[in-house]
Amino acid sequence: MAGSSSQFNRELFEAAPADVVERAIKEYVACSRGNWHPAFGGEAIFDEPLVGFAAGDDSIFQEYKAIIGDFHLTPGEALVRHLKSRMGSEVRPARVTVIAFVLPVAYSTRLSNRRETVVASIRWNYTRWYGQEFINELSRYLVSLLEGLGYQAVAPELADFYGWKELPGGLASNWSQRHIAYAAGLGTFSLNDGLITPRGIALRCGSVVTDAGIPPTPRVYRNHVANCLFYRGESCRRCIERCPVGAISEHGHDKNKCREFLFVRQKELLRELGRTPGYTGSYPACGLCQTKVPCEDRIPPAAGSERRQTA
Template sequence: MVETILAEIRRFVAESPGNRFPDGSGPYFDAPLVGFAAANDPLFREYKRIIGDFHLTPAELLGGAATVIVWVLPVTEGTRMSNRLESDWPSLKWSLTRSHGETLNGALRRHLAAYLEGLGHRAVAPQYAPAWQEFTDTPVGIASTWSERHAAYAAGLGTFSLSDGLITARGIAHRVGSVITDLALPATPRTAPDHRHNCLWHREGTCGVCIGRCPVGAITFAGHDKARCREFVYGAAPREVGERYGVPHTGCGLCQTRVPCEAAVPPGK
């Protein structure tokens, strides 16, 4: 069944018309990475302490939850290259990927949930569950009742960076999605020694390139200022280039490109 689920996720991403730039220049995303986490993994309960008690466990989102299926959609090289050249605002290709590519990601969430239900299993995409909420003022800053990145960490797909992004085998430039199901599947092992291992700064005290890439100084060696980042990503950037690019959401991604972790786990020393 694992191979069946993997094949369906990969097929949807490869064949979906929503994974294509409007000008026909290629896909928004490369083939996805997929991981599985046990719904009863103690880490999900631990997230209530790390993130906040408002963060829901898989069982709180779906009664009888057995598995969390998580995928990472790597941004294509051409898009990453276009954003490497920018220093103030996201590139057109990056902004189209953020806006239209996330629409594809949402379609994949809904498709996989329906696919699993068609196989006779219950499933829910946490982002679309009635219990999903976002909070702007928590002890950890802006947060929600379900973190796709934390689900991806639980599913063995990567570890966290200085900029709060998830560094995967395909790097930090990606989108993430997940679905919870009562279908029991074997969990993907977490092989990293700790939750920040893939980041050169956290691993060996080198790098920090993402600090200089942030146009508003939202990243320092002390960490990531979510509020300052959010104001730029959802405020200044769309106001400046959104209308010109023809999208409501532009993202930013400058700290995810022209950095050692852009497309892989950096080897370091």
């Protein structure tokens, strides 16, 4: 009777698909050991996630081809590529939905990074390392959940078609998680490029594309930089001041400078500071511009009501 029980689950899913997916993601984040910092007594890597949905035929995905580049995939293109690699032939799904999730970095990690001025804290580095492994695990879980219900699903960042392009302004992937999260109503961009959500800018994010129909989340923000104080004309420069290499200015974020710091200069600095390679783990991080800033854990309130981050 496996068929009828999966039919039953599918009926439950179809009655409230957004609620089922949001709950599944939140429960997975709350319960999975993958969301434990192995080196810090099993403390959580991420807090409760935000979840949003976008329709695959939303015109914003075509706009991204102009904003980012022609190589940036629409959700439909991502799913078609996935189906082609699975079935060998071109299958066009009748509907396409993107599920986007934002994982806010836990308080203890943000606090540790607030204290840093030169390189990231070890907790922040381990969040880049184990946190990304957890995002991959969560994405695979979501895919198998949807496939178990009889839908097609793919996590584009884990697919063989995922890649980057080296543009003059810096690296750009063919599946930008922040742009996907923006399309799914989860936040806006900022002066330092980071996505600012109701849970702040100190986060990591991910997404899955499926042929299940899920109503889209409305985009409530005035424009694509509405959550950043600088673009609201409130003269915030905190992320500029936090960057150890001057990669942020009133003209925005210099990705090449940031990247050079992350992958080259930082190594020398860590040696000078006497830190072993284990300090960064498998991937160097930084994120000083995402901590001890007014947008760290919230959409910053208007001037006058701002609570300055201490410690």
